[in-house]
Amino acid sequence: MECRSECGACCTATSISSPIPGMPQGKPAGVPCVQLLPDMRCAIFASPERPAVCAGFLPEASVCGQSRADALRIIGWLESETLAVAST
Ligand code: SF4
Ligand code: SF4
Numbered sequence: 371m372e373c374r375s376e377c378g379a380c381c382t383a384t385s386i387s388s389p390i391p392g393m394p395q396g397k398p399a400g401v402p403c404v405q406l407l408p409d410m411r412c413a414i415f416a417s418p419e420r421p422a423v424c425a426g427f428l429p430e431a432s433v434c435g436q437s438r439a440d441a442l443r444i445i446g447w448l449e450s451e452t453l454a455v456a457s458t
Contacts, residue, residue, distance in 0.1 A: 371430065371431050372429065373429040373434075374429070374437075374438070375410070376409055376438075377410055377434070377438045377441060378406050378410030379434070379438050379441030379442045380427050380433075380434075380441065380445060381402065381403045381405075381406045381410070381412065382400065382402045382406070383400060383445035383446045383449065384445055384449065385397065385398050385449055386421055386423055386424070388422070388423060389421070390420075390421055391404075391414060392404035392405065399450075400446065400449075405420075412424070433445060433448070
């Protein structure tokens with residue numbers, strides 16, 4: 371699928387452990403990335419400082435769903451499941 375314009379759910383719902391300019395410790399799940407612009411584009415999309423994990427996150431219907439709200443819910447659930455697995 372094509373990445374939805376003005377979505378940015380993956381830049382909010384995911385946790386990122388690698389440094390992001392402005393967020394040197396990365397970011398927790400559910401917190402919007404400081405590089406996320408008001409129109410939900412990435413301010414450092416073409417920069418080498420953009421975390422590799424961001425470039426590796428590809429839009430997929432099973433994760434992105436039909437809407438931003440869908441994606442926030444699905445990615446949030448995946449994050450909580452990952453944490454649950456990591457803590458067992
Ligand atoms: S959640 Fe999916 S559709 Fe939304 S911005 Fe991320 S990759 Fe694009
Ligand atoms: S660096 Fe860009 S692509 Fe990565 S989470 Fe932040 S806004 Fe999204």
